[in-house]
């Protein structure tokens with residue numbers, strides 16, 4: 467038997483240009499963002515605006531801006547693959563959730579906006595990129611987040627050239643200070659995505675304190691009038707559009723979890739080498755060595771899962787299950803790695819002068835949002851089992 471193929475394998479090495487961009491981001495985080503975070507109040511919940519503003523200007527001048535937003539709309543225009551490589555480096559600092567760089571690299575508008583018309587992109591996406599302001603995405607409701615198809619109760623009733631939105635959204639990140647966001651509501655034709663101004667009449671938000679430092683909000687929509695021109699796609703297309711957004715969000719979570727895990731390991735190695743108990747460095751303890759070895763294997767495996775999923779997305783494949791695998795593995799592994807490194811740091815691991823306790827809380831949340839670990843497993847298993855898996859809801 468002879469095996470012939472015309473395909474060539476160019477190896478796992480990253481292209482020089484991409485390595486340079488990733489290196490530039492890594493340096494920016496190490497030299498500009500981490501010192502700014504370390505110099506601040508250890509109890510701070512984010513970088514203050516006066517510290518963030520010059521970092522943002524500097525990052526933008528270096529072209530490190532809205533990484534995955536197309537260049538023609540003012541972003542860096544990176545592919546999904548390039549974005550995950552860069553985001554891993556961009557996350558190696560304390561306040562990397564929910565925005566890499568704490569917002570220093572801009573706030574890319576949700577990819578769903580780019581599925582809208584050119585007029586919608588001009589009106590909503592371009593200003594967000596140019597001015598670096600935040601947006602929100604409102605899917606979850608008090609009735610549930612993992613199963614939006616059934617849980618969404620917010621209604622959108624069309625009357626002439628407008629829709630009237632009524633309902634209650636819960637756990638919505640950034641809604642209290644976003645200029646606009648995307649609200650998923652039930653219209654006659656099904657769940658539909660609407661661009662809604664943050665200061666629209668009838669829209670109000672209340673902050674919900676949670677474990678993570680960046681608190682989400684409850685959003686009430688009471689007779690909020692939205693022009694038909696703010697509907698993205700057709701009625702009923704909402705969840706397909708949200709699925710698109712979820713692939714990118716899950717890849718972003720996976721890549722940032724990898725960055726945190728690498729950084730935790732770097733801190734852990736330094737500590738294990740110099741901290742002594744009972745007359746010898748902690749590095750001599752086999753249990754510490756095993757923790758590091760497990761971390762190395764989990765991080766490298768997670769990187770391949772993430773790169774493969776992003777590559778599949780870039781090359782037109784269906785990346786939904788692969789992105790689910792990447793997010794599941796990377797957030798769960800990073801949480802365990804941070805936990806183990808905190809343990810080796812002892813009391814210092816709990817202190818707010820270290821970033822570890824902050825990451826621990828962010829990663830705890832990361833295991834629930836943008837696809838909980840359970841729902842990602844359901845998605846992966848369903849793809850394996852096919853129709854036999856149906857029926858469990």
Ligand SMILES: Cc1cc2nc3c(=O)[nH]c(=O)nc-3n(C[C@H](O)[C@H](O)[C@H](O)COP(=O)(O)OP(=O)(O)OC[C@H]3O[C@@H](n4cnc5c(N)ncnc54)[C@H](O)[C@@H]3O)c2cc1C
Nearest residue numbers: 603604605606610611612637638639682835836838840841
């Ligand atoms: C800090 C924070 C920020 C957030 N930001 C946003 C945001 O910006 N926009 C937004 O729309 N939402 C946001 N969310 C909401 C988030 O997406 C939801 O919390 C998440 O989807 C889970 O939904 P739920 O909390 O309603 O849990 P439920 O859907 O009620 O599920 C409860 C539990 O059951 C598990 N479960 C559900 N179904 C199954 C099943 N079939 N098999 C096994 N286990 C299952 C789930 O994994 C979960 O652990 C945020 C949440 C938090 C905590």
